[in-house]
Amino acid sequence: MALRISRRAALFGTAGALAAPVISVAQAQQTFEWVAGSVGGGWYTMAAGLSSLIAEENQDLRIRVVPGGGLANSTRVNNNQSAMGWGIDTFTAAAARGEDPYSAKHENLRSLGTGYSPTEHNLVRRADGGPEGMREILTQRGLRIACPQRSSTDEMTLQRILRFFGTSPDQIRANGGRYLNGSYADIAAAYADGQVDYLYAALAKPAAILTEIGQGRRPSRLVGFPDDLRRHLIETHAYAEGRLPAATYPSLQNADLMVTTMDSVILAHHTLPDDVAYRITRTLIRNRGQRLVNIHASMGAWDPATSWRYAGVPLHPGAQRAFREAGAMPAA
Incomplete structure (x- = not known):
């Protein structure tokens, strides 16, 4: 079969034709920051492992993990300095209410569930x-x-x-x-x-x-x-x-x-796109069990059927969709 070269390719040359898809992929890729814990701690290890897992199943999503701390993470995510982050159930609820040790209500926080790491x-x-x-x-x-x-x-x-x-x-x-x-x-x-x-x-x-x-x-x-x-x-x-x-x-x-004891919550700013929150949560649900254990043993007990029930901050709409599709959360 004869090879036909388009008029556009002829005008811009082979290099230009080959470069176009690369530019398209770069534009489509989205990167979001996840604030974790201290380097060497469990939170940092888990966030790094989940980042790799999310990228593996969602080629256009990249999660950049940065160090943080349980008290400061809620404020950092609430202010959209990081789109996502680890939080602690008791302190996240206090942040949402503006109670000690927080001085103002954190109204921009949403969650992708809890129970990830007792x-x-x-x-x-x-x-x-x-x-x-x-x-x-x-x-x-x-x-x-x-x-x-x-x-x-x-x-x-x-x-x-x-x-x-x-x-x-x-x-x-x-x-x-x-x-x-x-x-x-x-x-x-x-x-x-x-x-x-x-x-x-x-x-x-x-x-x-x-x-x-x-x-x-x-x-x-x-x-x-x-x-x-x-x-x-x-x-x-x-x-x-x-x-x-x-x-x-x-x-x-x-x-x-x-x-x-206390437990870990995945926090997200309310402006995190619904589709991104959905795909991240869907990836976690698909890989519950041994794959999460391979990242950190404490994640072995994570159960989507109870994860969505955390009431400290509202569940992100994208996460709601993922939990409902998995049958873990009742239909609206």
Whole structure:
């Protein structure tokens, strides 16, 4: 069959004809920013893995992951500095209402569901001396403790715990102690090096830094949360509670531990296009189970049938469509 060259190709040349599709693809591709957590933490790992999965199934979508923190992410997404982000269920609801620690209502937030990564709060202690109970540990003179940055939900929760026990970061310092903030990698290194004797972090199991601490040279143990503290955090700040099985970190615990928990929400600015929110949520639903576990073990329990029920902020219309098409959400 004879090859026919169009008049347009003849006028613009072969190079121009070949270049046209490349320009079209570049124009069609959309990039959105996802604010996650600290580099090295579970949120960053999960967002990076989901970004790759979304791009794999949606060739024209790209998700750029940037570091963030649980407290600041709600405000960042609300202000459309990032189109998407991880949020914590209790703090996202507080942001929407404009309650402590937020000073104004965050009315631009929407969600793509919750339940993506149940997160345990963890207190690690030195096992070669010192008190063993949480109250005794956190109220002792000369306490040396490390926790994530001040913009994180970890640190805000620790401050609430200290306040419940009648102390504070300033009081710790005044009593000759040390209250160290840093990235997960920084605080893990500080604990391993003996710069501090205790480490506090909210991380979904199994958390890499806790596994590494358990395999390290320093004898260490995890500490359970007292009943009265768990009740206080539930009743006052809408946290949840859970049981950390003994087999989770066998070198750090020899029994199940009762701990305070919270869960992750995928936040989106209300202007995120409906079709984009739909395709992202559809991709997550299609890959529930082992594919999400391969990204992070904590995502294995995610259930679309309950994910959409989160009432802290409205469900994005695009996510509603995806949940309904999957049969997870009743028809309108």
